[in-house]
Amino acid sequence: MSESKVSRRGWLGGMGASAAAGLLGGGAASTGTEAQAASVSPGRIEAEVLVIGAGYAGLACTRALQQAGRDVVLLEARSRPGGRCLNQAMPAPFQRYTLEAGAAYLAPQQTRMRELAAELGIGLFPTYNTGKLVSYLNGRRGTYSGVVPTANLVAAAELGLALLNLDGLAAKLDPEVPWAHPKAAEWDSQTFQTWMDKNLLSGDAKDMMRLAVLSLLSCEPREVSLLFVLLYVRAAGSLTTLLSTEGGGQQDRVVGGSQRIALGLAQQLQGRLLYNMPVHRITQTAQDIVVQGDGFEAHAQRVVMAMSPGMAGRMRYDGMLDAAMQQRRQLMQRMPMGAIWKVHCVYDRPFWRDDGLNGQVTSDQGLTKVTFDSTPPEAGAPGVLMGFIDGQDALDACAMAPAERKQKVLDALVAYFGPKAAQPLAYSEQNWQAEDYSAGGPTAYTAPGVLTALGPALRTPCGRLHWAGTETATVWLGYMEGAVRSGERAAREVLARL
Ligand SMILES: Cc1cc2nc3c(=O)[nH]c(=O)nc-3n(C[C@H](O)[C@H](O)[C@H](O)COP(=O)(O)OP(=O)(O)OC[C@H]3O[C@@H](n4cnc5c(N)ncnc54)[C@H](O)[C@@H]3O)c2cc1C
Structure with a gap:
């Protein structure tokens, strides 16, 4: 494998303290040192392939290219891997337990994610699904199965x-x-x-x-x-x-939180994953493709953009005037993200289980309309109710004061699970609209007319530029599984052209 040429000195000179900390391994997973040690010229990275975005798509793509013996560097804007997948410590006094602020569930059919978990020695456990669901429709509460x-x-x-x-x-x-x-x-x-x-x-x-x-x-x-x-x-x-929960999209959870798999993949990349490197500009020349961000410039033969179309659309693209790029530019303006919050209420124990309920809700009112039992698997762990706030509710929630938002969440949980839900011992919320490098979730979608007009632009390479990200997947599109598969597909595309 040829060696990436990466200047550590140049980055440290050109970037702020937090960026430098990320480079030196201060992020969620150590960046390692192999690529940095190959430093030759200040502020400049050289590799055969650059992958941009260390969500599941970028991690899987980089790993596949590395396994094929290619010289690849993965640039990530944040100081952590995982993108829309994020583990957080539960609020005090329960901080030894993990909450999943983003993606959490794995279906039995999501085989690549399950293989990666197994390879990394990370266990899965079933989502709590014993008992009935609550329905709250037209102001009437009921329970049901199925x-x-x-x-x-x-x-x-x-x-x-x-x-x-x-x-x-x-x-x-x-x-x-x-x-x-x-x-x-x-x-x-x-x-x-x-x-x-x-x-x-x-x-x-x-x-x-x-x-x-x-x-x-x-x-x-x-x-x-x-x-x-x-x-x-x-x-x-x-x-x-x-x-479905059993047999479907919500069947299993990851012990210790789903970002563990991303952290494990990041660790395998041995210094080829660099944090705090937001990319702003991509220029295609006759000889190579140039990626620029704050204080760095990177050169490669191929670049893979591993992120949602909306995030990819925020870059400046120079030297790419062909039809494929013109169409991709249009597509990137026409694939908005969904709007989503995830809230967690922590109780001393999962009291709803005593009432024969599995913590899952289907409701036509209330700020959170879909909930799950997100109690950690450890014995003696506190009970956790997780609620999604989606679509128009999520947009409305952005304009609420935090206390009002929390009260509306608790009002909904009391309607579903009774008065014990009113007094959580801890509460946390994650607003994906406020995340600079996600701007919503769980996935982008298309309004009428877009897929038929511009669908092929999802995956068609533009010169030396390739497209990954869960939105480009054909299997489990919108999910972690789709992200991994899209990254591996982009890696195959690149390998065929190098
Ligand atoms: C609340 C929520 C719940 C979800 N629940 C589930 C679930 O239960 N199961 C499931 O399978 N999926 C779920 N998903 C969807 C899942 O998270 C995504 O499908 C998947 O993580 C997308 O991976 P990706 O690599 O395609 O994109 P991302 O995870 O978005 O990764 C893109 C990466 O690119 C980086 N980036 C962006 N711009 C730049 C730039 N300019 N320069 C450098 N880097 C940049 C970002 O920081 C990010 O790390 C959920 C998502 C959310 C938000």
Whole structure:
């Protein structure tokens, strides 16, 4: 393997103290020293391939290139790996336990993530799923089992049929080229709300379907294209798989938090992962491709952008005027992120379990409408209720004072789980809209017209520039699994061209 030429002296001179701390291993995982030791010229990095963004896509891509014997450097803006996946210490006095502020769950079908966990010796455990779910619809509280709330049997039957109908449509799509389906234009000319209005009669069924979209994409049905929803479903197998705990998207959790897998991958990269390196400009020349950020310049033969289209769209791109790049630029303006908060309420014990409840909620009101039991697996750990705030609620929550927001969350939990929920011993919240290098979550989506007009631009390389990130995946698009697979696909693309 040829050696990267990386100047440590130049970076330390050109960057602030926190950046320097990151370079010296002060971030969440040590950067190691191998690439830095190959320092030759101030402020300049040289590698065969540069990967930008150390979320799961970038980590998987860099690892695959390194395993293929290529000289690769991974540049990350933050001082930690994992991107939309973030472990946090629980608030005092429970700080020895971990909360997952971002991605948490793994489905049994998410095989690459599970293989990586196994390889790193990181265990999984089942999401607490014993007992009934709570439904809170039209101001009435009930309990149920399975995927669909049964408080209104007619609506439940209608919803069940709608799920089957959507699964049937999704199954016809080729996830590599959903825009090539004969009905793609029809499906991409309407929002999911339009489809719901045409296909669901009862208000309750519409409310529950809205909740399904909110919980999967953190956007409103009126914002997202039907074709995109079908692609999302197709990439995961079925809507039931996406919405299920046992056997589906929420089946398992990672012991110690899902960012552990990212930290483990980062550690394997032996100094090729550099933190506090936000990239601002990418220039393609006849000989190479140049990446610039605060106080550094990096040269390579190929660059992989491993982040959401919106984040990639914030760069300045020079020397790339071909049609593929013009289309990519347009796409990057047209793929907004969902809006999401994650809140955690910590209690001395998981009291809802005593009432035969598994901590999961389906609600059409309240600031948090979907909750899970996020109690850590350690014996004697405190009970934790996690709530998502999605879509319009998430946008509204940005404008609330912290005390008001917390009170609204607790009001909702009291409605679902009773008065004991009113007094958590600790409370924490994560606002993904406020994260500079995510700007929302869990994934980007497309409004009508975008996939059919610009879908191929998701993955088409632009000269020496390649695109990864979960949004470019065809399997478990929007999930950690999709991110890993997208990174490995981009690595194969690069290897074929080096
Ligand atoms: C609240 C929440 C809950 C979720 N729940 C789940 C779940 O339960 N299961 C699941 O599988 N998925 C879940 N997801 C989705 C999952 O987190 C993402 O699909 C996945 O992490 C995306 O990985 P990525 O590598 O594609 O992008 P990212 O994780 O966004 O990584 C991109 C990286 O690029 C970096 N970057 C951005 N701009 C620059 C720049 N200019 N220069 C250098 N670096 C830059 C960022 O800092 C980041 O590290 C959730 C997400 C959120 C937010």
